[in-house]
Amino acid sequence: MTGNPYFDDTHRLLAESVRRFVEKEVLPHGEAWEAQGAVPREVLRKMGSLGFLGLRHPEAYGGAGLDALATAVLAEELGRSTFGGFAVTVLVHTDMASPHLRHAGSPAQLERWMPAIVKGECITAVAVTEADAGSDVKAIRTRATRTAGGWRLDGTKMFITNGVLADLYFVAAKSDPAGGARGVSMFAVRKGARGFSVGRQLDKMGWRCSDTAELVFDGCEAELLGEEGRGFYAIMRNFQNERIALGAMALGEAAKGLELTLAYVKERRAFGAPLWEKQAVRQRLARLAAEIEAGRRLVHHAAWLDSRGADCVKEVSMVKAYCGELVNRAMYECLQFHGGAGFIRETAIERMYRDARVQSIGGGATEVMLEEVAKRL
Numbered sequence: 001m002t003g004n005p006y007f008d009d010t011h012r013l014l015a016e017s018v019r020r021f022v023e024k025e026v027l028p029h030g031e032a033w034e035a036q037g038a039v040p041r042e043v044l045r046k047m048g049s050l051g052f053l054g055l056r057h058p059e060a061y062g063g064a065g066l067d068a069l070a071t072a073v074l075a076e077e078l079g080r081s082t083f084g085g086f087a088v089t090v091l092v093h094t095d096m097a098s099p100h101l102r103h104a105g106s107p108a109q110l111e112r113w114m115p116a117i118v119k120g121e122c123i124t125a126v127a128v129t130e131a132d133a134g135s136d137v138k139a140i141r142t143r144a145t146r147t148a149g150g151w152r153l154d155g156t157k158m159f160i161t162n163g164v165l166a167d168l169y170f171v172a173a174k175s176d177p178a179g180g181a182r183g184v185s186m187f188a189v190r191k192g193a194r195g196f197s198v199g200r201q202l203d204k205m206g207w208r209c210s211d212t213a214e215l216v217f218d219g220c221e222a223e224l225l226g227e228e229g230r231g232f233y234a235i236m237r238n239f240q241n242e243r244i245a246l247g248a249m250a251l252g253e254a255a256k257g258l259e260l261t262l263a264y265v266k267e268r269r270a271f272g273a274p275l276w277e278k279q280a281v282r283q284r285l286a287r288l289a290a291e292i293e294a295g296r297r298l299v300h301h302a303a304w305l306d307s308r309g310a311d312c313v314k315e316v317s318m319v320k321a322y323c324g325e326l327v328n329r330a331m332y333e334c335l336q337f338h339g340g341a342g343f344i345r346e347t348a349i350e351r352m353y354r355d356a357r358v359q360s361i362g363g364g365a366t367e368v369m370l371e372e373v374a375k376r377l
């Protein structure tokens with residue numbers, strides 16, 4: 001955080017308080033959550049009571065009204081927890097799902113849900129992806145049809161984070177199947193709504209304490225969120241924040257992985273000296289340190305541009321592409337220098353290696369991000 005021109009005392013204090021929370025409330029329990037496949041609700045409520053879940057939401061609903069730099073701070077610190085599943089559980093709620101309500105909710109919807117979202121009493125999920133439509137959002141097939149009292153949804157969503165845990169889902173569906181991008185609308189669906197069910201919880205390679213589920217909508221009661229036909233644009237807008245969060249989270253993971261590895265190689269001896277004495281080892285870690293620093297500057301710059309309302313699709317896409325790949329390279333190097341110990345389930349680096357893999361896929365695959373960059377070169 002030192003010498004960071006983008007941060008003021010608010011950001012520094014936020015980073016410190018999230019870091020303290022992680023040390024006290026996450027590190028002692030993370031392994032148990034991994035085994036359970038979920039983060040307990042009490043933890044999220046505690047985060048809510050400390051103000052961590054409403055950083056971006058309006059003060060009128062209990063939030064702090066901060067900008068994207070606060071997202072970057074929160075996400076980097078959660079990434080540093082070494083439990084990617086915990087980090088993504090929180091960030092989907094704060095920065096990927098609930099912003100849909102902040103941006104498009106009616107006053108009545110905001111009043112009804114936002115205070116509980118900020119307190120961590122109502123957990124949110126965002127459901128865009130389907131089995132046959134991931135990167136290509138326009139190809140979704142979940143159908144929205146008008147009814148006398150509102151809307152009904154029919155279709156299935158895939159890979160939805162917080163799919164089991166959530167109380168409120170923001171769901172993309174085709175309100176006009178022939179309308180292309182203009183045929184997509186966003187809907188709010190409450191847990192327990194008629195016609196809604198969680199299909200199955202998916203077993204994953206990493207992010208083990210984050211639940212990922214298939215959702216089924218079978219004549220499901222839903223409320224329109226925002227304007228009909230504007231859903232695709234709402235998703236693209238929210239992707240910006242999502243990608244800053246995911247990039248910053250990946251960066252926090254890479255930075256923490258490097259720290260753990262530096263400590264390890266300075267202790268671990270081979271051939272009569274600590275591994276750190278080997279030039280090949282320390283140069284690879286020094287290069288990684290440089291790449292992490294470059295990534296951090298890119299994340300903060302993109303968040304700062306976003307906070308000023310600038311068009312920063314190119315920079316945010318760079319963040320997602322660069323950090324998603326960087327965390328994978330970082331974990332490869334870090335695990336390598338942990339030797340056999342890094343391959344054993346008891347080490348944080350083994351978990352972090354598995355958690356990293358999805359970072360170049362979820363929320364915009366690297367190749368898709370690079371296309372966004374290329375269009376703007």
Ligand SMILES: Cc1cc2nc3c(=O)[nH]c(=O)nc-3n(C[C@H](O)[C@H](O)[C@H](O)COP(=O)(O)OP(=O)(O)OC[C@H]3O[C@@H](n4cnc5c(N)ncnc54)[C@H](O)[C@@H]3O)c2cc1C
Pocket residue numbers: 092125126127128129131132133134135136158159160161162204207212358360361362363364365366367368371
């Ligand atoms: C653990 C997890 C959690 C998730 N959480 C959510 C969630 O909460 N909500 C939600 O809606 N979705 C969620 N997703 C879905 C995620 O965003 C998608 O998996 C992602 O967008 C990629 O879509 P896909 O898996 O269908 O891959 P595809 O679109 O089939 O792409 C497969 C691969 O092809 C390549 N590719 C794709 N397009 C191009 C291109 N134009 N040029 C070159 N190469 C390309 C990429 O390498 C990509 O990884 C989650 C996924 C996972 C694994």
